[in-house]
Amino acid sequence: MMRQTKISYKLFTFVFTILLLLNTYITKSLAEQKPTIVATTGMIADAVSNIAEDSVEIKVLMGSGVDPHAYRQTRSDIVTLANADLVLWNGLYLEAQMEEFLLELGNERPVIAVAEEVPNNLLISSDDYDGRFDPHLWMNPSIWSLLVLNVRDSLIKIHPEAKTKYTDNAKLYLAEIEQLGSYAKKVLGSVPEKNRILLTSHDAFNYFGQAYDFEVIGIQGISTESEAGLKRMSELVDLIIEKNIKAVFIETSVSDRNIRALVEGAKARGHAVTIGGELYSDAMGEPGSYEGTYIGMIDSNSTKIAIALGGNAPVSGLKNKLSLHKD
């Protein structure tokens, strides 16, 4: 009896070990088979992860707080990009310092500028670069939806066996984005018309302004590469006073120096203007947080802008997930 128990215990351990090894082997080989998708911005990576979930390996080059206009590929990015099955970038000169490199990489593997596939009649011309378009499409959820469709189609092309899953997931994600767009329209529409002026560090909000009927002013242009001169700063102080602007906004991916200088400049002339909050302009929040998703990013921006400029919005946002802190 004793002996039998011992043998069956040994047999059990043996079988268990084999199963464990088999499981590790299968998991590993599945992981190895997963296509690797590299996205330049977090917003594009968010679309990939909502559509493909864990059936692909996603790598994002520009994390939270990173300015895409100034970002240049690192040595490890080059290795990552060279091993990618698909590279998705925004394009329209957002990744200004990487454009040449990405275009060249496109001769070797699928490299797709997802914003450039959006019809030109929906794009806003760039004031900074003649003949180019403003790249900040994510600021209008309905235009961003078209880009999500481009992401979906690019994924299906490299992974056709997952077509049904990708199509279904994209549908769910697009429904969420639509709901986000209606929320933004509602809360921003509650801002009194005379207060609908959005003054930020750089011109990232033109699509936002067009969608929600706001006048948008950036201290710097569409790219963060240009320096704002003293003349520009003093003109903006004049404008803040003349239009009686109550709040201006800083951006997570751009230095807040200019905005703080404007607040000081207005104060020196007896006009109180506050900082209405920190907006996610060209990068999302920390990975793993709600603001580290596309929905959370736009929810946070719309809610903060609406509240700071005299509109009505729930402090916890669209999904009751925002933790708005005073800046």
Ligand SMILES: [Zn+2]
């Ligand atoms: Zn920008």
